[in-house]
Amino acid sequence: MLNEKSLSVSQDCNECPIRHRAVCARCESDELERLEEIKYYRKFEAGQTVIWSGDRMEFVGSVVSGIATLTQTMEDGRTQMVGLLLPSDFVGRPGRSSAAYDVVATTDLVMCCFRKTPFEEMMMRTPHIAQRLLEMTLDELDAAREWMLVLGRKTAREKIASLLSIIARRDASINMRDVSAPGERITFDLPLTREAMADYLGLTLETVSRQVSALRKDGVIELEGKRHVTIPDMGRLLEEAGDDADGGVFA
Amino acid sequence: MLNEKSLSVSQDCNECPIRHRAVCARCESDELERLEEIKYYRKFEAGQTVIWSGDRMEFVGSVVSGIATLTQTMEDGRTQMVGLLLPSDFVGRPGRSSAAYDVVATTDLVMCCFRKTPFEEMMMRTPHIAQRLLEMTLDELDAAREWMLVLGRKTAREKIASLLSIIARRDASINMRDVSAPGERITFDLPLTREAMADYLGLTLETVSRQVSALRKDGVIELEGKRHVTIPDMGRLLEEAGDDADGGVFA
């Protein structure tokens, strides 16, 4: 089911965000050594499922490059995306043995994985890891709650604007660009199909398509092809999203 | 703004869930002593706001008794509840100095609080606290994501059934009753007004009222007065919620 290939363990650690973000900063070198031992890389192609909901989950890890989604599905096929995993995001749950969601690679994807049991043992011995994971999980919880407002109370147009502004912001932070500079034109590639956007926003793909067209017609966004977006005025987009213009809810 | 009264510190610790759930189980006695020193109780009346979004947050804590809600509000007044805090739930975020949501007591409420800075220092020194908080936060994240499916993809009727089944389950677990016993009639008081239910479900209060009436007419629930609910068949309710009947998504 999982056609992954392991990458060389000797691959440069700078590419592994968990080293940087979750562990490195405050750990002793022997702990880093131990982490190194249980670390491995996995590669997935666009469209591949990383893990199915309910599957036994034998690793935790984080996204090195590419984009993955967390999705829930009802018996009758209705689908809701509950998370968007960009580089540096953590996947998996220490203390839980089976996956709660489908994880799907939407682009080619590289993950940095740790075997779960050794990782958990290490977490027990290394306080900073649990503290760092707590911090990351609280951020995710905030993002999930912000998204509840989007899903429960925003119109289709506001939903699209919210999604675009999140992607713009996260894309900018990955590439270390500044999204809040006034007058700046922001440009990025949409990493999601219209259907994936619909699943994230609780809409149909037709409605997504219509609202994207409407935002383009109104000059809020510009499109080259279907995927390349430029945002001439970030403040305007945030207004359309229903957020206050000063950096917004997801700051 | 906060008309709280501190309760005696000598109040029986059995009433303070964080002692049990977050700290006690694995801590040394001197750590418990230190926690005891920074602990205090606060009482709120139904309808009082515990803290406003954006306020400086000088404590973390957990609910001892009563019910509180976390809500977000847009500038134009649209409101979305993003969390329901029942006894034992943790509030606040180590490492963040201002509140991200309004916290409102919907019934009379007692909270067990810890001053934030000493709590954070203690967390640094006491690995089990961060580990326990991580576990609790991951549970909350799962609950938030389950709720995203409710908000994004369920019909009004399914939303009401989902809310009732969650409340039934949580109420049962607080009172140590078994909700999954087949044939068992389950009874509880709704702790939320129709408007609060609407804010949680992303609906209007009129729609909530209509769907509650419809579920009653169809025999899925029984009502005495407006608030006292009995569920003659939990499996039936879970079907109406769109969950699989075997314990459901929130198990």
Next chain:
DNA sequence: TCCAAATCTTGATCTGCGTCAAAGTCTTGT
């Protein structure tokens, strides 16, 4: 006890988004 305010129910009507349908445009493999 009684009045006023809060909460809840129900009805009539409206509308944003879903559904169904068809055609257009990219992508990919040969």
Next chain:
DNA sequence: ACAAGACTTTGACGCAGATCAAGATTTGGA
């Protein structure tokens, strides 16, 4: 380069839930 499939756009129409409105019931304070 071309064909087949995947993805996207656009149109016509219907419906679930919102909105507006009027009462009914419950709650709480004087």
